[in-house]
Amino acid sequence: MRLNGLSFHSKLGLSGFLMTIMLGLLSAATLIGLLYSSSNSGFNIPEIDKVKAKYSESLLVGAMKSSMYQHVTVDEDIGVVEKWVKDGAPDNDYFNDEVMYIIEADCQKCHSRTSTMTGAIPSMPLNNYDDLLTYTEKGYSWVHMAKSAHIHLLGIAVVMVLVTGIFSLSSFPSMPKTVLICTAWSMLWLDISAWWMAKFSSVFAYVIAGSGALEITALVLMCLLSLYDLWWKKDKKLPE
């Protein structure tokens, strides 16, 4: 079976699926750009420092540098909290006078057990020392890693098997097909494993960014080439 030999309606159905996957990838890239940049709108290229912050630093500091950056009043606040975490997160005057002052101003409105503010996150309170200590561990914790990894691996695998499966039926030569399919799968594994490795070396932040970009690129290319094969590529006689 070849893609360009399918019936008109099968081509329509597969095209809808492939275009939906590309829109989904565009949305994912948009979200990644927003989470790892200083902007809260539009399309952005992720900043490597923010990727490092998320995977190589404590969840508290990492969030202040990336996903929660929009709530940080001034950049100096991050330095104050970062210093406290690097010093071992002690329960001292510095914590009470400097760190909690920032947490109260920038975080507690939402991160409070009793907050009823729109968008509040009562399940992640930052009300006292014990609350904050939970988020000072460097990089992903075992629980966080297991939770994020299984969701991404299982979810992306379903998309990947469908896209690679469709692309494998295209009439392109074997070599590009092999390269793209192998790239997509290997980059997925590399990306997820680098989440954990970044805990030990921030160099793996570059691996996360690179493998993620390659993974999305491979998927988009497979979608585009499959669409091309469905509608535009001239029919060739199949070998006997």
Place this chain on the structure above:
Amino acid sequence: MFETTHKKLFIASVILLGSSLNGNLQAAENTLSSIKIDSTVILDGVAEPLWQKASALQVKVDKLPYQANNYSGIKETQVSLKSLYDNEHIYFLVQYSDPTKSLQRFPWQKQSDGQWKQLKDKDQTGHSNNYYEDKFAFFWDIKAPGFAKKGCAVACHLVNDDGKINGIDQKGKTAGRKYTRRAGETLDMWHWKSVRMNPLGIIDDQFVDHVKDPAVNKNWGRHGDSKTGGGYVNNTNKDKSGPAFMNRTQDGLNDFTIVPSQKTPFVDTFKSGDLIPGIMSEVFTGSRGDIWAKGNWENGVWTIEIKRKLVTTGDKANSQDVQFTDLSKIYPFAISVFDNSQINHVYHDGSLALSFK
């Protein structure tokens, strides 16, 4: 032919996609452009044709600082903002949907036994959400780091899990307080109040500074601008059993406040269920009364026209008022809508920007 058309469509789609990827398209998203005019806006709460010169900035306000246990007001509305300016003044046109015109601010009501009772309904924070007034607020950055990024949130402090703000017990007293981080950091707050100020044609011009101790100021960082006279006081007799004054006539907006021209000593000739204003208002003189405004509610929409000098010169003007001195600059601001509520309000994340054209 068919193939060529498809290829062109494909290329056009790629170009379109590429264009949409340009983040710069987002730049003007939250900017209100003030347009130069050479005539004057009439402040009557009616949008005259002159406003057609300005483009509207649509702002969705859909966030609440807390869930009041008796709040029945709007939780979301779209605010349309326009701005014009001339050589001396800047003007704003504010329009938003509010299905209820709320003016009964703590009124006195005659009871069946002849006694008078002031109608109040306090929520869990001790504030009213049903016997109050509709309000609208502008918040302007004077000098507060982080405002351009976070908007109002830079000065908003809510009670923590222990019921405290800045270590001070606030349980049952409030949901939050406003103050800036450090001395010298101030924000300009224009508080339009449909009952207390609208009949007088002004806005209550206030500001927020760094005070975070009620022993210094009972409203913490929130202050009225400097004034030489005027203001509002409760309409309560000496033993607090009823009103001290009433209006000569009972009509229109004056029904729920008493302005000087209407003020007359209370004489009880009323029947059960009748209402008397719970507040008396007088025009602020000085910096606190240097913004003029008129609001009009019609068919579920508030229309408010506002006028202020581009540069004010009142007492402490530079620390209490935003000054539009440089028309090439961007001025960050934020807005919020109060629907018959004392402190609860719907707001938006981040800040907006005003530019001059």
